[in-house]
Amino acid sequence: MDNSINNTGFVFTKESLRKKFRWSEFLSERIITGVAFLSITIIILIFFFVFRETLPIFKQKKEIVKVESVQKQEQYGGDENAQPTNASGQEQYGVITKDTMMTENQVVGEDTVIHGADEATVKSLLGKDWLPVSDRPRYGLIPLLVGTVKITLLAILFAAPIAILAALFSAAFAPPWMREIIKPAIELLAGFPSVVIGFFALMVMASFFQNIFGYDTRLNAFVGGVAMALAAIPIIYTITEDALTAVPRSYTEASLALGASRWQTALFVTLPAATPGIFAAVLLGVGRVFGETMIALMATGNAAMISVNPFESVRTLAATIGAEMAEVVFGDTHYSVLFLIGSLLFIFTFGLNALAEFYVKGKLVKRFQGK
Amino acid sequence: MNRKNRITGALFVGTTAFSAFLIIAVIIILLVVIIIGGKDTFSWKFLTSFPEDGMMKGGIFPAIYGTVLLVLIMSVAAVPFGTITAIYLTEYAKETSILAKTIRFAVRTLATVPSIIFGLFGLGFFIKFVGGGMDNMFLGGQLKWGQPNILWASLTMSLLTLPVVIVSVEEAIRTVPREMREASLALGATKWETIKRIVIPGSRSGIMTGTILAVSRGAGEVAPILFTGAAYYLATLPTSLSDQFMNLGYHIYIMATQSANVDQTLPIQFATTLVLLMLTFMLNLTAVIIRSRLRRKAK
Numbered sequence: 001m002d003n004s005i006n007n008t009g010f011v012f013t014k015e016s017l018r019k020k021f022r023w024s025e026f027l028s029e030r031i032i033t034g035v036a037f038l039s040i041t042i043i044i045l046i047f048f049f050v051f052r053e054t055l056p057i058f059k060q061k062k063e064i065v066k067v068e069s070v071q072k073q074e075q076y077g078g079d080e081n082a083q084p085t086n087a088s089g090q091e092q093y094g095v096i097t098k099d100t101m102m103t104e105n106q107v108v109g110e111d112t113v114i115h116g117a118d119e120a121t122v123k124s125l126l127g128k129d130w131l132p133v134s135d136r137p138r139y140g141l142i143p144l145l146v147g148t149v150k151i152t153l154l155a156i157l158f159a160a161p162i163a164i165l166a167a168l169f170s171a172a173f174a175p176p177w178m179r180e181i182i183k184p185a186i187e188l189l190a191g192f193p194s195v196v197i198g199f200f201a202l203m204v205m206a207s208f209f210q211n212i213f214g215y216d217t218r219l220n221a222f223v224g225g226v227a228m229a230l231a232a233i234p235i236i237y238t239i240t241e242d243a244l245t246a247v248p249r250s251y252t253e254a255s256l257a258l259g260a261s262r263w264q265t266a267l268f269v270t271l272p273a274a275t276p277g278i279f280a281a282v283l284l285g286v287g288r289v290f291g292e293t294m295i296a297l298m299a300t301g302n303a304a305m306i307s308v309n310p311f312e313s314v315r316t317l318a319a320t321i322g323a324e325m326a327e328v329v330f331g332d333t334h335y336s337v338l339f340l341i342g343s344l345l346f347i348f349t350f351g352l353n354a355l356a357e358f359y360v361k362g363k364l365v366k367r368f369q370g371k
Numbered sequence: 372m373n374r375k376n377r378i379t380g381a382l383f384v385g386t387t388a389f390s391a392f393l394i395i396a397v398i399i400i401l402l403v404v405i406i407i408g409g410k411d412t413f414s415w416k417f418l419t420s421f422p423e424d425g426m427m428k429g430g431i432f433p434a435i436y437g438t439v440l441l442v443l444i445m446s447v448a449a450v451p452f453g454t455i456t457a458i459y460l461t462e463y464a465k466e467t468s469i470l471a472k473t474i475r476f477a478v479r480t481l482a483t484v485p486s487i488i489f490g491l492f493g494l495g496f497f498i499k500f501v502g503g504g505m506d507n508m509f510l511g512g513q514l515k516w517g518q519p520n521i522l523w524a525s526l527t528m529s530l531l532t533l534p535v536v537i538v539s540v541e542e543a544i545r546t547v548p549r550e551m552r553e554a555s556l557a558l559g560a561t562k563w564e565t566i567k568r569i570v571i572p573g574s575r576s577g578i579m580t581g582t583i584l585a586v587s588r589g590a591g592e593v594a595p596i597l598f599t600g601a602a603y604y605l606a607t608l609p610t611s612l613s614d615q616f617m618n619l620g621y622h623i624y625i626m627a628t629q630s631a632n633v634d635q636t637l638p639i640q641f642a643t644t645l646v647l648l649m650l651t652f653m654l655n656l657t658a659v660i661i662r663s664r665l666r667r668k669a670k
Binding site: 022024025028029031032033035036037038039040042043045046049050052053161162163165166168169170172173174181182184185186187188189191192193194195196197198199200202203204230233237261262263264267284287288290291292293294297298318321322325326330338339342345346349350352353354357 | 376377379380383384386387388389390391393394395397398401404405408452455456458459460462463464473474476477478479480481483484485486487488489490491492494495496499500530533534537561562563566584587588590591592593594597598620621623624627628637640641644647648651652654655656659663
């Protein structure tokens with residue numbers, strides 16, 4: 001590098017132009033980068049800790065548990081589902097605290113049983129009965145899965161068309177002043193706590209729909225589905241609107257120049273061009289409904305049964321966790337099964353998000369670049 | 372043909388307009404029903420007094436206090452970390468680097484994880500792992516931190532609201548003009564000095580929007596605190612981080628589904644819902660206004 005002299009007489013050399021090492025710069029960059037890793041760390045930790053609690057189901061666990069005051073006696077006479085390893089064949093359930101069990105166990109030294117989560121539990125996961133607190137607990141996930149799928153379908157069936165049409169209206173037809181009202185209003189709906197929507201569904205919508213349709217169970221999949229649609233509409237609307245406004249102007253202008261009217265352009269040009277984005281919007285809506293807890297807890301009736309009738313009660317996966325985790329014994333099979341349900345929910349929403357992210361966005365970009 | 376076309380068009384536009392107005396109508400109905408149901412019970416005394424007669428009468432002060440405390444602790448945790456992550460994504464990371472892409476994906480995933488999963492994570496990680504570990508290490512197995520309390524609930528909630536902060540702050544940082552940064556750097560300021568003196572002050576409104584949105588989200592969510600610290604009824608206010616707390620949303624849920632006499636307490640439930648709705652509504656409205664100003668500025 002040539003030495004150049006400016007009018008102050010200062011000589012720039014290779015040496016003087018080199019970035020000076022500053023501790024403050026170095027530290028700030030390192031700290032900021034470190035903090036940015038936090039989001040990734042959290043995701044990994046969630047994966048790890050939610051899965052960790054489900055592990056006892058899958059391995060033959062022989063765990064010594066401390067049983068406090070006798071609450072309930074349970075007989076395992078000829079029951080193939082549970083095989084207690086102590087000779088008496090009797091098992092007592094009580095409040096078990098994992099953290100304190102070893103120390104207390106040594107002090108008390110009695111009432112200990114070997115608690116084995118056996119393979120039968122794993123098999124019962126595919127069963128049709130969800131009876132976690134019966135004499136012979138069964139953890140069949142099928143009714144919960146059916147309930148969740150049913151309510152998700154119902155909610156999306158309501159939410160998707162309305163939200164997409166509304167987005168089309170505000171993106172293509174509405175005058176600017178109207179758009180300025182509709183968009184923030186729907187964003188406000190997104191800010192309504194789900195417990196408020198659940199309360200509204202429970203107290204108002206359930207009776208309202210019962211008067212119209214005259215069904216027997218006041219709280220059912222239909223009421224829950226409509227309420228969850230309210231939670232899903234803002235998500236679907238916002239992302240669809242973004243996708244519609246992201247369609248290049250040249251598309252619509254070309255269509256209009258060819259003599260198509262505004263509604264034809266919107267329906268046959270803008271909408272198809274934005275399909276990947278709309279697909280992503282619906283996927284994220286599905287994710288929201290699938291994992292929604294409070295509305296499901298409050299408005300669906302929470303009865304685990306297998307049926308296709310939309311006017312019957314359902315119990316969803318998320319609601320099951322919400323309803324039962326508070327009462328469950330730490331470290332119990334029931335506890336692990338609830339964490340297993342959580343893992344399923346997590347994997348499912350994670351998959352949906354990944355699909356929406358990579359597949360759909362890639363497609364959208366390619367399409368607009370004309371490939 | 373032309374006429375038929377025009378009718379179809381009018382019908383189609385009408386349908387889209389109907390959908391939009393249907394959503395608006397439902398929002399208005401929801402607001403009106405809650406306001407009408409709650410306005411008779413709603414009073415200053417209702418806000419400032421304790422529940423009485425086994426929650427059949429009285430106010431909701433402990434629930435409001437608990438909610439405010441929850442969002443305060445949550446913000447202390449979520450806002451700095453969220454802001455710093457946003458600064459990293461906009462100022463330090465290269466748009467195309469794998470690391471930045473991974474962080475973005477993680478943030479979006481965090482935003483879509485069902486809130487109940489955060490509750491499970493709070494139970495498995497904060498309460499059992501961290502809290503239980505602390506008890507074993509410092510208290511010799513005595514149960515203090517290894518059980519639900521307001522600290523764990525707030526931290527759980529902060530994970531949920533982290534993406535809200537990140538997205539808002541990032542959006543705001545992008546509105547700080549490039550020329551301002553370049554001018555600062557040309558005057559000899561270092562990168563960190565530029566961020567400290569130019570970028571952060573320039574995106575103050577975005578940080579505020581993010582905080583407001585996070586607070587509103589945190590105040591309304593119930594699922595993450597169901598088993599990480601919320602209590603049905605407490606006679607005293609929480610005084611330490613290891614205490615449990617009452618919460619507005621949880622109060623509504625419990626009163627509406629599990630109280631002994633749901634019909635009798637209906638006015639209280641409506642009024643509590645009204646309080647929660649007003650709280651989140653006001654916060655969101657503020658955020659929407661600030662944000663739309665910000666967007667106009669960006670254009």
